[in-house]
Amino acid sequence: MASVRFERRIGAPADRVWALVGDPARIVEWFPGVLEARVEGDRRTLRLATGVEMPERILAADARTRHFAYRLETRLVRFHLGTIDVFELGPSDTVVAYATTAEPDTMALVIGGATDEALDAIVRLSEGTEG
Amino acid sequence: MGRKILFITTDQQRYDTLGVNGGQVASTPVVDGLAREGVRYTRCQPTSVVCMPSRASMLTGQYPSTHGAWMNGVALRVDAPSVAAALHDVGYATALVGKAHFEPFLDPFGRFVENALSNLGVPTVEQPWFDGRLGVHRGFDVMELATHGVLGPLHYARWFRRTHPEAVEGFYPVLDADLNVNAAGGGDTGAPQVHYNDVAREWYHTEWVADRTIAWLEGLDPARDWFCWMSFPDPHHPWDPPAEAARRVDWREVPLPENYPERREERERLLDAKARHWRLWYDGRVVSNYEAPAHWVPATLTADQVREVNALNAVEVELIDEAIGRVLAVVEARGWGEETDVVFTSDHGELQGDFGLLFKGPYHVDGLLRLPLVWRPARSAGVAPAVVTAPVSLVSLAATFLEIAGGQRPSWAEGDPLPLDDAAAPSDAATVTEWDSDLFGVDVHVRTILTRSHLYSEYGRGAMHDGTEAELYDLAEDPLQRENRADDRGTRAVRDELRERLAAHEARPGERATPGRLVAPV
Numbered sequence: 001m002a003s004v005r006f007e008r009r010i011g012a013p014a015d016r017v018w019a020l021v022g023d024p025a026r027i028v029e030w031f032p033g034v035l036e037a038r039v040e041g042d043r044r045t046l047r048l049a050t051g052v053e054m055p056e057r058i059l060a061a062d063a064r065t066r067h068f069a070y071r072l073e074t075r076l077v078r079f080h081l082g083t084i085d086v087f088e089l090g091p092s093d094t095v096v097a098y099a100t101t102a103e104p105d106t107m108a109l110v111i112g113g114a115t116d117e118a119l120d121a122i123v124r125l126s127e128g129t130e131g
Numbered sequence: 132m133g134r135k136i137l138f139i140t141t142d143q144q145r146y147d148t149l150g151v152n153g154g155q156v157a158s159t160p161v162v163d164g165l166a167r168e169g170v171r172y173t174r175c176q177p178t179s180v181v182c183m184p185s186r187a188s189m190l191t192g193q194y195p196s197t198h199g200a201w202m203n204g205v206a207l208r209v210d211a212p213s214v215a216a217a218l219h220d221v222g223y224a225t226a227l228v229g230k231a232h233f234e235p236f237l238d239p240f241g242r243f244v245e246n247a248l249s250n251l252g253v254p255t256v257e258q259p260w261f262d263g264r265l266g267v268h269r270g271f272d273v274m275e276l277a278t279h280g281v282l283g284p285l286h287y288a289r290w291f292r293r294t295h296p297e298a299v300e301g302f303y304p305v306l307d308a309d310l311n312v313n314a315a316g317g318g319d320t321g322a323p324q325v326h327y328n329d330v331a332r333e334w335y336h337t338e339w340v341a342d343r344t345i346a347w348l349e350g351l352d353p354a355r356d357w358f359c360w361m362s363f364p365d366p367h368h369p370w371d372p373p374a375e376a377a378r379r380v381d382w383r384e385v386p387l388p389e390n391y392p393e394r395r396e397e398r399e400r401l402l403d404a405k406a407r408h409w410r411l412w413y414d415g416r417v418v419s420n421y422e423a424p425a426h427w428v429p430a431t432l433t434a435d436q437v438r439e440v441n442a443l444n445a446v447e448v449e450l451i452d453e454a455i456g457r458v459l460a461v462v463e464a465r466g467w468g469e470e471t472d473v474v475f476t477s478d479h480g481e482l483q484g485d486f487g488l489l490f491k492g493p494y495h496v497d498g499l500l501r502l503p504l505v506w507r508p509a510r511s512a513g514v515a516p517a518v519v520t521a522p523v524s525l526v527s528l529a530a531t532f533l534e535i536a537g538g539q540r541p542s543w544a545e546g547d548p549l550p551l552d553d554a555a556a557p558s559d560a561a562t563v564t565e566w567d568s569d570l571f572g573v574d575v576h577v578r579t580i581l582t583r584s585h586l587y588s589e590y591g592r593g594a595m596h597d598g599t600e601a602e603l604y605d606l607a608e609d610p611l612q613r614e615n616r617a618d619d620r621g622t623r624a625v626r627d628e629l630r631e632r633l634a635a636h637e638a639r640p641g642e643r644a645t646p647g648r649l650v651a652p653v
Contacts, residue, residue, distance in 0.1 A: 033240030033247065049241025050284035051250035076239055105571070106310035106652050109204075110237045113650025117242060 001079065002105035004112030007097045008119045012126035014088035017096055018066045020125055021084045024058055030121035032114055044070070072111075079103040080111070096122060134509045134535050135471040136218075136358045137462065138528075140189070141451055142182065142230055142279075143367035143491070144477035146175075146501040148448050156385055157445035161456040162475050162505060167516060169473075169507030170551055174522045176562040176581050177479045180491050180499040181422055182232045182367075183207070183653075184565070185478040185525065190214060190233065190269065192529030192544030194565060196637075199644030200233070201567045203421060204651040206243060207233040208644060209268075212261040212543040214529035216270025218358045221536055226273040226347045229340040229362030233269065235651035237310065241284060244268050245276055249286040261543065271360075275343045277336045279364045280305050287339050294334075301329040303369035307426075310652070312490075313369075314427035318443070319382070322436035323427050323489070324368035325443060332373040336364050337447070341454035345461050353465060358532065361458065363451050366481075368490065370443035376450060382435070382442035390485040390498070390611045391437055395430075398487040404615045406590050406600040408575065409494060413487060417595065419575050420568050421652040423490040430487070437484035444483065472535050473507040476525065493566045495579040495588045495602075496612045500564060506531075506549060514551055521556030522581045523549055524563070545641065563636045569649065578633050586612060587629040601626070 010017055020026055024044050028037045036047040039058075046054040059069040059081075066086035080102045087095040098115040102108040123129075148154045151163040151171060178188040184195035187207040191198045192214060200207040215225045234243035241247035244256055254273040260266045268274065277287030280302045292299060303326035307313040318325035332338060344361045351357055365372070392398040402410040411417040415428030455475070462471050482488040485498040504523065508514040527546035533539070534548040550556040559582070566577035576591030584606055592598035601617035603626055609616075616622045 031240070032242030033238075048239065049247035049250060050239060051289070052239055052241075052284070054239070074239075104309040104311075106237070109649070110235075110239070110651050113235075113648065114238075114240050114242055116648065116650070 001101060001103045002108035003099065003101040004108050004115075005097060005099040006112065006116045006119055007095055008123050009089075010094045010096060010123050010126050011092055012094055012128070013092055014066060014086050014094040017094050017122065017126045018063065018086045020122060021086065021096065022061055022063060022066065022068055024061065030125060031118045032121070077102050077104070077107050080107070082111070082115070094126070132354055132470065133356045133537060134512070135356055135462075135467050136223075136532055136535055137458070137471055137473045138358065138360045138532070139455060139473065139475045140360065140362045141366060141448075141477045142362075142364050143479060143481045144448065144503060145480045145483060145498060146173075146503050148366070148445065149503050151505075152503060156380060156441060157448040157452070159448060159452040161452045161459065162503070165473055165475060165507040166505040169505060169514070170517045170519060170549075172504035172506075172519045172523050172549070174520060174581065175476065175502045175504035175525065176500050176522060176564055177502060177525050178563070179565055180479040180493075180495065181420070182478050183235075186232050187211070188526050189478070189528050192526055192541075192546050194526060194545055194563065195567070196565055197545060197641060197643050199647045201565075201646050202569070202649065203653045204235050204237075204649050205647035206235055206650065208647060209244075210259045210261050211269075211644070212541070213270040214532050214544075215358060215360070216260055216266055217529075217533055217538065217541060218536055219267065219270045219272070221538060222356055223536065224351055224355050224357040225267070225271045225359075226275075226344075226357075227271045227360040227362065228273075228275045228344045228347060229277050229336075229360075230364045231274060231276055231362065232278070236278060236283065236653055237651040245274065246284045248274055248276065249284060249289050273347060275347075277340060277364055279336075279367055279369060286343075287336050290339070291334065295330075298330045298334060302326075303328070303371040305369055309425070311425040312421065312423060314424035318439050320433065320435045320439045322432075322439050323424055324370055325436075325439055326369060326371040327374045327377050328371040330373050332375055332450070335373050335450070337450045337454050340364075341457050344458050348458070348461055348465065353467075356536070358536075363454070365451060366444045366447035370440055370447065372443055372446045372450060377443060377446055379449070380442040380445045382439040385438040385442045385445070387434055387437060388441070388484045390613075391434070392487065393434060395487075401486055401613050404613075405602055406588075406596060408595045409486070411595065412492065417573065418570070419573050419595070420492045420570055423492055429489065432484070432487055432489060440489065441483055444481070469510045472509045472512075473505075474528070474531070475503065475505040476528075477502050478525075493568065493575045493577050495564055495566070495577060495586070496604075500579070500581065500586075508551070509535075517552040519550055519553055519556060521550065521553055521560040521583060522562045523556070523560070526562075545639075561632060563633070578636070580629050580633050580636070582629070585625055585629060587617075587626065587633075589630065589633060603629070
């Protein structure tokens with residue numbers, strides 16, 4: 001089991017950041033390689049640029065604590081837990097932390113690399129420099 | 132109409148696997164013939180001994196410390212300079228068929244273009260270029276991609292699973308359940324990454340790469356200039372060629388490598404004279420890099436396993452040679468024979484039993500550093516056949532291709548064009564190979580310089596080195612690099628000079644890319 005975590009400080013209100021990451025369907029806007037996201041209850045299925053369908057289970061999408069948690073349910077991993085936490089520092093000052101725990105360890109590196117890139121997109125979208 | 136360029140690369144092929152370079156196991160008449168007709172280089176060195184940094188150097192003409200893809204798993208930035216883009220700019224049709232690996236393979240999301248192209252069903256996509264323009268990805272009009280097996284999202288793998296699903300299980304699983312390089316033994320000797328593959332030869336990736344290259348060439352306007360990078364995934368492990376060909380070389384008849392010490396005491400004495408990570412890896416106490424199996428101890432390697440690996444490696448080399456022959460026949464048939472330059476090389480070598488080791492890593496000796504390089508210039512250029520013994524580097528390829536196309540060396544290319552004979556090489560010719568890696572906190576940093584007379588490596592401070600270690604080999608007295616003379620008093624002047632030259636390499640002028648992020652193991 002290995003864990004990685006990436007963070008960004010964003011010049012945007014926490015509610016705006018949360019609106020982006022807390023809505024499970026909007027992952028298509030900021031996670032690299034995701035072409036489509038279908039959400040049914042606590043199930044989310046991603047269609048990826050590789051052609052792979054990636055099923056996920058949403059564990060938490062708590063607007064009060066601005067905490068999102070999910071699991072990949074694929075043979076690529078024996079275990080996965082992804083969490084995104086949005087912290088309000090000020091009216092337009094936010095920290096977002098994206099953590100990945102996975103087994104095998106290698107997948108923490110692979111998924112973590114993608115989450116790092118995802119955070120860049122979250123910053124751009126939240127700060128209004130893209131889209 | 133200008134000169135066309137067929138750039139052929141293999142993956143992890145040693146210098147001494149070609150007949151023309153003295154190889155005794157594989158028969159390579161096609162490449163040997165190119166060498167006799169053209170220029171054969173006896174001291175070609177990569178900029179890195181692993182795939183991604185080395186391939187990025189071929190494309191960009193830059194060292195890893197410049198282009199920023201400093202180890203496997205670090206993507207070459209999308210807007211890096213590209214010789215293919217420069218050739219595209221002067222009107223060349225451009226294609227890369229086979230193994231690219233400028234971007235990490237382990238990418239289930241398809242966030243890297245190489246891994247998404249096949250599923251997207253397009254030959255390329257538009258991306259930013261190094262000069263701010265938009266253009267085809269890395270300068271290639273067409274990318275049809277393959278790697279060492281039939282899993283994953285690349286073109287060959289998807290084609291294979293769609294058309295021959297019953298044969299998927301015939302391939303050796305390159306990675307184990309933990310996604311580490313698989314240590315499982317196979318074949319007759321239990322050697323790691325050895326397997327007899329039931330796949331039909333015509334479905335194997337070597338044939339596919341040649342087939343798709345031929346298809347691209349046959350679709351071109353005969354008057355068009357073109358640059359085709361035909362990139363075979365073999366003879367990189369796994370050593371699992373089609374069974375129908377695999378027995379053409381009987382491993383029991385294969386001689387042990389000259390640099391395989393049969394006595395364990397001798398192996399250990401030689402390893403102990405080198406920097407400490409050599410022996411640590413051999414004993415199974417450290418695996419410093421992802422490219423070697425995490426759960427395999429080199430000390431367990433037997434002489435018969437070395438023979439079987441080398442036999443299957445030779446089979447893969449022969450299949451490539453025959454596939455190149457098919458492609459060259461099409462080049463001739465299309466009327467391009469006089470106007471086509473053919474360049475053959477590999478991205479790095481393979482230890483293949485040297486010092487009792489297999490695979491690759493921060494071990495800068497000939498097994499990994501000395502590459503086959505053959506340039507058969509277009510016959511219309513009237514270049515006399517030659518053998519170049521001066522050190523040359525793959526970093527020179529980009530400038531060479533642009534010179535063939537009639538252009539100048541661009542400002543971003545760090546290498547000069549390859550010399551066409553020894554007289555054209557500088558008297559103090561030298562090449563540099565870089566290594567930087569960090570595998571779960573085990574970091575290794577090496578800089579190596581090769582001159583006409585010496586091979587010298589310095590180890591930077593890292594998990595296993597304190598920054599003082601070095602290796603120095605006198606290539607005339609010790610061509611197998613067995614006696615490390617870095618600490619001999621008699622070599623101090625040589626060592627000082629080589630240290631200065633490495634320092635000058637580190638301090639060379641020019642803009643460096645920010646080192647890329649490690650986002651995958653490979």
